[in-house]
Amino acid sequence: MIRSMQATDIPDVLSLLHWMDAAPEREVFAPDSRDPRELHLECEDGLCLVEEDGDGVRAYCALSPFRDGLVLEGPISEGGPVGALLARAAQHTDGQPVYAFSARDNLPVRAALEEVGFAPLHSTAFYSAPLDRVARHARVPDGYRTTDRLPVAEYRALYRAAEDAWAGRLDWTPEQYAAHFADDTVALVALWHGDHPVGFTELEFSPDDARADVTYLAVHPAERGQGLGRVLLALAAAEAQTRPELRTLRVRAHDHLHSARALYARMGFTHCRSIVTYLLEGEEEA
Incomplete structure (x- = not known):
């Protein structure tokens, strides 16, 4: 029944x-x-x-x-x-x-x-690596600097430019944005070239699992091809290492993001799980 x-x-x-x-x-x-x-x-x-x-x-x-x-x-x-x-x-x-x-x-x-x-939309693969293996590459390139915050307008601009499907954050109010990053289980590493932010990494911490998750990594399209994704991942791992209870960094990539998967392999990440996203279409209005 x-x-x-x-x-x-x-x-x-x-x-x-x-x-x-x-x-x-x-x-x-x-x-x-x-x-x-x-x-x-x-x-x-x-x-x-x-x-x-x-x-x-x-x-x-x-x-x-x-x-x-x-x-x-x-x-x-x-x-x-x-x-x-x-x-x-x-x-x-x-x-x-x-x-x-x-x-x-x-x-x-x-x-x-x-x-x-239900029809399959895409699969998302998850990869993990020891924090120390990734963090040992952490360095800020000459001419760049990092901050742990971004003005909400700059965050939205980078988020939009990265063309990610997770577009709900573009509707966040300044108050929602501030509340999200005030959470002590959330961190942000922003990379600036002069006065311009060129990318950022968001982290969520799971102390019970001794793990930090990269929930989002964005590099402005005009800045890609310079190894900044690798830089941001290593800096994110170094940030997570400031919490001694954490041991592992986990990342993810949809099946069409071949360059991200190749980056994770080069940095020593190993595949740990894959999730398939399905959609049951709604009824269109007449």
Whole structure:
């Protein structure tokens, strides 16, 4: 039976989340919470569905606001088909586009997504390296300087010039921008040539995992081909090294970013996981 998730389902859903966590190939987009109370709060803002049988909840998925539409959490199931659960979720999209994310090797979920109409957009590969291996190359080239902040206008201009698909940040207010970089788990390394910013790297720190993630790296198109991406990565690693609890730097690249992947290989990064992004198209207005 497929039904809305209830508070009494929290232990079973947590069990499914822990089952997913136990193997990288099971990964899908899912709630962050691994605490009953926090999970209950996190699930209040979306449509959450479960499928149960005589032994309890056997599968979970949910829909939450995301970008220009919705994002699918899950599906997560320890066994058995999840097509019916996905079909039920698809009835609640109100014509909005729905994004879904699955580990490349999660073949059962990928097949189920495609059966109900999700189409793959691209894959994103993640690479990691020890911080000290990357940071040992850190130096600021002659004629350049670094700062840990950028004026919001300069940030937007570089962000726009880099032509990244993650364009939601262009809509940030100055207050949202300031709040983001006031977070002590976020850092920015900006590279300037004279009075002009030519690139930046954003970092997010995960002390529990001893890891720093490069969430964004931008080099102005007019400044590319000079090795500034390598410079920014090394400077980002050096910044992360100021936090002794961190040991690893992780980066990512979509499948069409061949130059980024080549850079990571030259700097000693190794592939650790790949995620496929899917989209269920929304209904066009007449």
